[in-house]
Amino acid sequence: MRVPRFSAWTQNLCGMQFSILGYGDIIVPGLLVAYCSRFDVWVNSPKKIYLFCCCIAYLCGMVLTFAVMLVTKMGQPALLYLVPFTLLGSALLAWRRGEMRQFWNGTTYEVLDSTREPLLPGVLSPPDL
Structure with missing residues (x-):
C-alpha cells in the first residue's frame, strides 16, 4: 500500500512522494489481533480487553515506525516495530491477568471426522458427495 510521506504534504498531489507499507506488515500482526479477539471470547472477557490492548499496541508500533522514518528519512521495516509492540x-x-498459560497454549479444537451424521437432515455429508 502506498502511504503519503509527511514531508510531501506541502506539494501538489501529482508530485507527492509515497512510502510503501507491505501487506505482510498488516497481515502478520493482524493474525495476533484476530487471536486476541478469539481469546477474549474464549475467556469471556466483558470489554474485549485483549483486542483493545493489541490494537492500541499496533497503533503505537505504527506511530513509532513513522516517527523513526521521519527522523532517519529512510524507509523502515514496519514489522520491526509492530511485532514487538503487539506481542x-x-x-x-x-x-x-494471570492468564499467560491459557494465552500461550490457546484452545484445543476437536477435528470432526467424516463419519459423523450431518447436523441438518437431508444434507449430504462430504463422503456422500
Missing part, C-alpha cells in the same frame, strides 16, 4: 502488549496483559 509484548498482549503477553504483558495476559501475565498481569
